[in-house]
Amino acid sequence: MKTILAIAFITAGVSFAQRTEPTSQTEPKLKTLLERRPELDANKDGVLTLTELRASRGQQRERPQPQKTAPTFENVSYGPHDSMQLDFWKADSAQPAPLFVFIHGGGFRGGDKASVNPTLLQGFLKAGVSVASINYRLSGIAPYPAQMHDSARAVQFLRSKSKDWNIDPTRLAAGGGSAGSGISQWLGFHDDLKKPESKDPIEKYSTRLSCVLAFGMQSTYDPRIIKEIIPGDAYNDKALKPFYGLSNDWNWDTDKIDDALDALIKDASPNNHLTKDDPPVFIFHAERARTPGNIHHPNFGDYLAATMEKLGIEQVRKTDADYDSRTAPYEEMVQFTLRHLNAAETP
Numbered sequence: 001m002k003t004i005l006a007i008a009f010i011t012a013g014v015s016f017a018q019r020t021e022p023t024s025q026t027e028p029k030l031k032t033l034l035e036r037r038p039e040l041d042a043n044k045d046g047v048l049t050l051t052e053l054r055a056s057r058g059q060q061r062e063r064p065q066p067q068k069t070a071p072t073f074e075n076v077s078y079g080p081h082d083s084m085q086l087d088f089w090k091a092d093s094a095q096p097a098p099l100f101v102f103i104h105g106g107g108f109r110g111g112d113k114a115s116v117n118p119t120l121l122q123g124f125l126k127a128g129v130s131v132a133s134i135n136y137r138l139s140g141i142a143p144y145p146a147q148m149h150d151s152a153r154a155v156q157f158l159r160s161k162s163k164d165w166n167i168d169p170t171r172l173a174a175g176g177g178s179a180g181s182g183i184s185q186w187l188g189f190h191d192d193l194k195k196p197e198s199k200d201p202i203e204k205y206s207t208r209l210s211c212v213l214a215f216g217m218q219s220t221y222d223p224r225i226i227k228e229i230i231p232g233d234a235y236n237d238k239a240l241k242p243f244y245g246l247s248n249d250w251n252w253d254t255d256k257i258d259d260a261l262d263a264l265i266k267d268a269s270p271n272n273h274l275t276k277d278d279p280p281v282f283i284f285h286a287e288r289a290r291t292p293g294n295i296h297h298p299n300f301g302d303y304l305a306a307t308m309e310k311l312g313i314e315q316v317r318k319t320d321a322d323y324d325s326r327t328a329p330y331e332e333m334v335q336f337t338l339r340h341l342n343a344a345e346t347p
Helices: 002-020 028-036 050-059 118-126 146-160 179-189 223-229 259-268 299-311 328-341
Strands: 073-077 085-089 097-103 130-134 167-177 212-215 281-285 315-319
Touching: 028 050, 085 146, 097 118, 097 146, 097 179, 118 130, 118 328, 130 146, 146 167, 146 179, 167 179, 167 328, 179 212, 212 328, 223 299, 281 299, 281 328, 299 315, 315 328
Parallel strands: 097 130, 097 167, 167 212, 212 281, 281 315
Antiparallel strands: 073 085, 085 130
8 A cells, every 4th residue: 555655646746747847738938939930849749848948949059149348437436335336338329328227136145247138238339328237235235225225326326427428317227137127126116216405416316217127037025925926935035034134044934024024025025116107117037937936936027017017007028938049038128128218229
């Protein structure tokens, strides 16, 4: 009897493991991709799996990676802390140029401005859009809201350099991956943080954005909401505790969230700041993140998109299953941003 039960358990476990991989039978986007490109079905069984899609991409001849371009200005300080530095690439433009601000990811605990996406960088510069990439205080230095407030100040600082750096302060977008996407959304949805009466001249500038790019994104940092919308234990991701200044032994399931922490969590979650006058967002995820416990799960995009749709705000919702190359999503992000910055791509 025990042997039979063991075999049944193993069989069920194998079956479960097989069901966890996205396929064209479970994911509409993989189904559409299979219909469009049946050659991706390597074993010709009529089902396109995520493994087959990845393998096909590995066999493709990738486009040459854009060459690295040195910043016009590097390690420019925009605030009092050593972490508050940015790099700036000045577009070749006779007129004041729009600006895209790249905000790096890394779980609020790591990452660096040097990770600016090369396809975005080259695409924007070619189109006459200047680019900045910023660092901010990580959670090991200061918890929330330091990361968001530092990034807001970077935006204000860049607007303050409009004349010196040939920037059009009315056309400014931001974006990034993971934590960088969260910061970008937070800035895009939050009320303007400018302080017209401040003695600090930088604080007099606006923090508002024309549009937001959010890839590998989270739309909420509320563990209680994450537990509802993401299968598994993503709500207990190790980046969240230091983000809120909590100890490593904090337990989201059993420890009491007092009023102060509750307010902090709600304020940190970009989705909570959405109003109908907020900018459009390009949402992008990898299908491989559609697994239990993944903090980059595409359900975060669904959660944000549902709120934006109710408010009538434009949003583009894509995953890598919609594209035939690794650079294609970022090329489309450039076009999305140009449209909202009213900047025409150069030949």
